[in-house]
Amino acid sequence: MGINILPLFCYLFVETLSYSEISVATDMLRQFQAISDVDNGTLVSVGKVFQLGFFAPGNSNRRYLGIWYNNIPSQAVVWVANRDNPLDDSSGVLRIENDGNLVLLGQTERVAWSTNTVNLSSINIVAQLLDTGNLVLRDERNGNSENYVWQSFDHPCDAMLAGMKLGWDLRIGLNRYLTSWKSADDPSPGDFSYGIEIQGLAQIVLRKGSVNMFRSGPWNGVEFNGITVSSNVPFIPKVINNSEEMYFQFSLSNESTLTMSELSYSGALQRLVWDNSYLRWHVMSALPRDQCESYSQCGPNAICTVSEARICSCLTGYMPKFPQDWEMLICGGGCIRNTPLNCSSGEGFIELEGVKMPDLLQFLVLPSLPLEECRLECLKNCSCTAYANSGATGGGTGCLLWFADLIDMKKLTLSGSQKLYIRAGASDLVSTSDSNKKKMVVVVLTISATIAVVFVIASCIIWMLILPLEQIGLRRAQRQPKHF
Numbered sequence: 001m002g003i004n005i006l007p008l009f010c011y012l013f014v015e016t017l018s019y020s021e022i023s024v025a026t027d028m029l030r031q032f033q034a035i036s037d038v039d040n041g042t043l044v045s046v047g048k049v050f051q052l053g054f055f056a057p058g059n060s061n062r063r064y065l066g067i068w069y070n071n072i073p074s075q076a077v078v079w080v081a082n083r084d085n086p087l088d089d090s091s092g093v094l095r096i097e098n099d100g101n102l103v104l105l106g107q108t109e110r111v112a113w114s115t116n117t118v119n120l121s122s123i124n125i126v127a128q129l130l131d132t133g134n135l136v137l138r139d140e141r142n143g144n145s146e147n148y149v150w151q152s153f154d155h156p157c158d159a160m161l162a163g164m165k166l167g168w169d170l171r172i173g174l175n176r177y178l179t180s181w182k183s184a185d186d187p188s189p190g191d192f193s194y195g196i197e198i199q200g201l202a203q204i205v206l207r208k209g210s211v212n213m214f215r216s217g218p219w220n221g222v223e224f225n226g227i228t229v230s231s232n233v234p235f236i237p238k239v240i241n242n243s244e245e246m247y248f249q250f251s252l253s254n255e256s257t258l259t260m261s262e263l264s265y266s267g268a269l270q271r272l273v274w275d276n277s278y279l280r281w282h283v284m285s286a287l288p289r290d291q292c293e294s295y296s297q298c299g300p301n302a303i304c305t306v307s308e309a310r311i312c313s314c315l316t317g318y319m320p321k322f323p324q325d326w327e328m329l330i331c332g333g334g335c336i337r338n339t340p341l342n343c344s345s346g347e348g349f350i351e352l353e354g355v356k357m358p359d360l361l362q363f364l365v366l367p368s369l370p371l372e373e374c375r376l377e378c379l380k381n382c383s384c385t386a387y388a389n390s391g392a393t394g395g396g397t398g399c400l401l402w403f404a405d406l407i408d409m410k411k412l413t414l415s416g417s418q419k420l421y422i423r424a425g426a427s428d429l430v431s432t433s434d435s436n437k438k439k440m441v442v443v444v445l446t447i448s449a450t451i452a453v454v455f456v457i458a459s460c461i462i463w464m465l466i467l468p469l470e471q472i473g474l475r476r477a478q479r480q481p482k483h484f
């Protein structure tokens with residue numbers, strides 16, 4: 001019996017010897033070092049911005065390995081390693097295995113989480129928590145960010161930090177996107193996701209399961225149409241689109257700003273900034289911002305205007321599909337054409353400015369086609385319902401064509417430079433040009449009225465200027481000594 005136990009004893013003895021616990025806060029874990037939950041082991045980034053350690057979220061007793069902002073009173077977890085594989089006790093140990101992978105072990109050395117990357121046994125691997133909140137695995141001799149063997153920024157949870165890439169590494173087919181927690185007590189992946197779709201043109205999409213909740217307009221080379229980013233904020237957005245990568249990223253104008261974009265478990269994408277005076281997170285913005293940003297709020301071929309009492313209206317040339325529902329402000333059925341298109345002569349386009357481009361469901365991008373040819377291309381095909389410049393750079397380049405229904409359009413508060421041209425039949429074009437004529441008449445009347453008012457005011461001013469002079473003249477006349 002004793003002889004049988006000996007190898008196990010020796011193994012445990014050697015194991016204990018070979019992994020030394022880190023007790024002093026450091027930013028780096030080397031091979032044969034470990035941090036454990038029972039010892040409150042942590043890594044702290046060099047500038048003390050972030051901390052990695054074990055925690056139990058909310059009212060839960062389950063233990064997770066995570067990263068949070070260091071030194072602020074409200075715990076803000078930005079990343080969780082074993083989010084769907086919690087530990088039931090404080091047995092958790094984090095260490096680098098012989099093969100170079102970073103692993104989280106629980107009771108009886110059960111692997112609760114692992115970087116599970118390639119076989120790295122030959123290199124000198126270290127894990128390091130950076131001041132950006134990125135946990136990286138790298139060759140100790142090589143700190144170059146291009147050569148990270150693994151990084152937590154490639155495996156986001158519910159939070160996006162400055163410098164993190166949201167989107168695609170096309171070389172390896174990696175898509176980075178946020179997934180919400182299930183609840184405040186449970187970091188396992190919830191229903192909501194937030195990421196970049198790249199079918200033809202990039203769009204940001206927030207989903208519940210497979211259902212779209214919010215969509216930005218397509219990337220136009222300058223911005224995601226529909227999400228106008230104010231320049232007066234600490235975030236500097238950037239999008240990279242080349243043959244290797246397609247991602248969205250933000251940096252900070254002041255690097256000491258503590259901030260993150262978080263996809264809450266209720267499905268809102270919140271931009272949070274730490275408020276040092278009130279010691280709390282301040283919500284700078286949240287998506288969706290209003291009713292009109294709920295995906296396809298008004299149904300097909302309608303446009304949503306948040307400032308209107310009736311937020312939904314049909315596009316010109318369309319009428320409500322279910323008029324009775326529409327009357328009761330139930331707009332999901334959307335709008336249908338007054339008269340079907342038949343490619344007859346006289347068909348043309350109505351220009352809309354300051355709208356979020358329709359969703360890319362059935363569409364075509366012709367990158368080098370000028371706008372006038374884009375128009376002809378659309379006219380040629382009876383099922384083409386709209387066209388636009390695909391890019392906003394240099395006053396507009398490229399051709400984007402939509403076929404069939406136009407979905408999820410919104411009137412933007414800041415009118416963008418991108419214009420959308422909606423196909424309309426000859427009769428619809430006549431009625432809009434009539435209404436334009438009416439507008440012209442109104443303008444002329446307004447101008448005439450204005451001129452009249454200006455004339456009256458001017459006369460009054462002149463009269464008031466002249467009046468005192470006359471009175472002064474009069475008084476002078478009165479003061480003249482009466483010599484004669």
Ligand SMILES: *[C@@H]1O[C@H](CO)[C@@H](O)[C@H](O)[C@H]1NC(C)=O
Nearest residue numbers: 023036037038039040041090
């Ligand atoms: C770990 O932290 C807890 C709570 O702060 C404390 O009670 C405990 O003594 C600490 N354990 C060690 C080994 O420092």
Ligand SMILES: *[C@@H]1O[C@H](CO)[C@@H](O)[C@H](O)[C@H]1NC(C)=O
Nearest residue numbers: 098099117118119120121122
């Ligand atoms: C990793 O490489 C070593 C040495 O080449 C080999 O012995 C080991 O089986 C490999 N492990 C895995 C998981 O492939």
Ligand SMILES: *[C@@H]1O[C@H](CO)[C@@H](O)[C@H](O)[C@H]1NC(C)=O
Nearest residue numbers: 198200201202219241246367
């Ligand atoms: C990226 O840019 C290329 C041209 O530079 C364009 O053809 C492509 O559609 C763009 N991709 C996305 C996803 O925006």
Ligand SMILES: *[C@@H]1O[C@H](CO)[C@@H](O)[C@H](O)[C@H]1NC(C)=O
Nearest residue numbers: 253254255256257258274276
């Ligand atoms: C950056 O933010 C910190 C903390 O809020 C502040 O003390 C500092 O003055 C800011 N720096 C600049 C250049 O604005």
Ligand SMILES: *[C@@H]1O[C@H](CO)[C@@H](O)[C@H](O)[C@H]1NC(C)=O
Nearest residue numbers: 339340341342343344425426
């Ligand atoms: C095409 O539609 C217009 C308007 O609805 C109609 O006047 C015309 O007769 C139609 N032409 C054909 C060939 O059906």
Ligand SMILES: *[C@@H]1O[C@H](CO)[C@@H](O)[C@H](O)[C@H]1NC(C)=O
Nearest residue numbers: 363364380381382383384403
């Ligand atoms: C019109 O465009 C659609 C979508 O690209 C295409 O499937 C269809 O063949 C085109 N029709 C004609 C007549 O070109």
